[in-house]
Amino acid sequence: MKLLVAFALIASLGALAQAEEEYCHNSVVTACSSSTFSALTGFFTGESNSICNARFAGIEHVEPEVQAYINSQLTKSYEYLLLATHFNSYQKNRPGFQKLYQGLSDRSFDDSIALIKQITKRGGIVDFNTRHESAASVSTQRPTLEVDELHSLALALDNEKQLATGATHIHTRAIHATERDPEMAHYMEEEYLGKQADSVRKLSGYANDLAKLMKVPDPSLSIYLFDEYLQKQ
């Protein structure tokens, strides 16, 4: 009798271990063995707590970071849009600067959509309302954008570095959390880190160039020429 109990115990433990491996399959087996169809549809209601989902590896650890990063990209997208607007006014009239910032704004918006697709690919969800504080999030307090040309380049350089830091943070979480997520790390490397290094480098170059060009008593011509240069980029 004892032997029988022990055997049953071992068998049930084994079944439990298998159940952990095959959550979705088990739920389907259970649902289909019941005589009603409602049990089956109950498992696939489309709710995010469905047992059958695309979540694996370290998604639990990176999901909140990516959510924060999506909100950061959107915030920055509108900040750049307003910066472009500022240089599009008749008083500023700097089409080159406008083009530069409009481009960054569009890029951030497109990146937000790409990130939404990535997080949902991995079984994650997006939350636009709650702002999770992390190294991947940026301040929602908008700095004053009515600045001159050199200041704006400095602002943009800082922005780009913040975004690069956010992406780096997601990457760090993906490879150092208790459950690792090489897929997410790879995605960040492939789609963001290289591109961001380029844009940081470009803006740093612009800021240093313009600062040098402005070492004259009246920098108005320097700024005009620099704007013309930016238009051709």
Added chain:
Amino acid sequence: MVKLIASLLVLAVVAQQAYGDFKSLSKKDSKSFAPVRRNEGKKLKQNNDHGQDRIVKNDEWSGECKGSLEVPEIPKGWMDLKDGCLNGMRHQIQEEINASYQYLAMAAYFARDTVNRQGFAENFFKAAKEEREHGSKLVEYLSMRGQLTDSVSNLITVPTVAKQEWKDGAAALEDALELETKVTRSIRKLIQTCEGKPYNHYHLVDYLTGVYLEEQLHGQRELAGKLVTLKKMMSTHGELGEFLFDKSL
């Protein structure tokens, strides 16, 4: 020999000037550009050291820096967009951005693996982009009319969304239709304001009617058509109807 003396003289002059610049740094002599240069170097270096630091923090920069060119006086008569119509435009811009956000939330919901309605998701992503585009075109219009020379920073606030989950595709399409109707009503109100006495903004009203209302009305008709087709398919075939409809989007 003469050359040597000349170069010595030049050196002496340069040295003196440098000394003078140094003194003027403490006196904050606005005619000298050396202090500006020094600050620039310092700030840029700081910026390289701490990426998060804002360069604009330093007040003496904005005060003394020659980067801020003076705005020359020009005639102002051509800038005739003001008061109610201007405020209405600013409000409309925010409305468009809010709509863009709401569409983004819809897209993100239907892109979920457990919802898996990629056709809906792509449609809503497209709509989110369009609404953002509408907003930024209105912003450009204001710039064209001589506006937005100041108070640009608070033109758009990053919104929150009212809803992030939907019962099914039909519920989302219904919300989308309501959202478009709301935007249309808001544009109509804006047109009324801008058309009113004492000053008729003919051009803006024409633009809003010809471009914006045109797009709104066509968009509404399209959404209504989709919603009806989907509802018909779902009334007898439920999930299968939605599945097939999604693939056809």
